[in-house]
Amino acid sequence: LEFRTCALPIYPPLMNWICVPLSLLRYYVALLVHTALSLLALFGATVFVLVRMGLKRHLWGVVLVQASFYFLTPIGFTHFERGQFDLLVATSFLLCFACVFAVRNPFGLAALSGFLGALKWTAIPFLGCFAVLGFLLGSRLKRWGFVIMLAVVALGTGPFWRGILEYWNSLSFYE
DSSP: OOOOOOOOOOSOHHHHHHTHHHHTSOHHHHHHHHHHHHHHHHHHHHHHHHHHTTOGGGHHHHHHHHHHHHHSSHHHHHHHHHTOSHHHHHHHHHHHHHHHHOSSOOHHHHHHHHHHHHHOGGGHHHHHHHHHHHHHHSOHHHHHHHHHHHHHHHHHHGGGHHHHHHHHHHHHHHO
16 A cells, blocks of 8 residues: 655646635634635625625525525534635536526626636536536527636636646546
């Protein structure tokens, strides 16, 4: 039995690049900043989508349910303890779904969803399938929103091609 340690990156290259300033902080401060920004992203996207969809009256109830799931469940608490990135994936999915129901153009929502997908690659399989389905079944304007979503994922990933190769090795090693 051979035991190896691996100094390969465990996050996508864009996320590693964005988190460099957090690495300069003490761990507990970086964890608090990361958690606060992740929660702020989810809650902010929720508020934005609900207001934009004319569902402002449900705002506090939805945010309170989200906060309850995060702070009062075992899975949510372990994420709070360890600083996981699943809130970014959830935010990406929220914005992706909002593209379907957007009354006005969905381009901003699609771009933000794609950006978050580029940060955390576990979102990409869902975003890709959803975008293809949205392109095939959506109206003319919304179709281009789904193309933009995937283009932003590619633009957020492509410039880091060397990091992609290292991350791919990491995925092979850990997964």
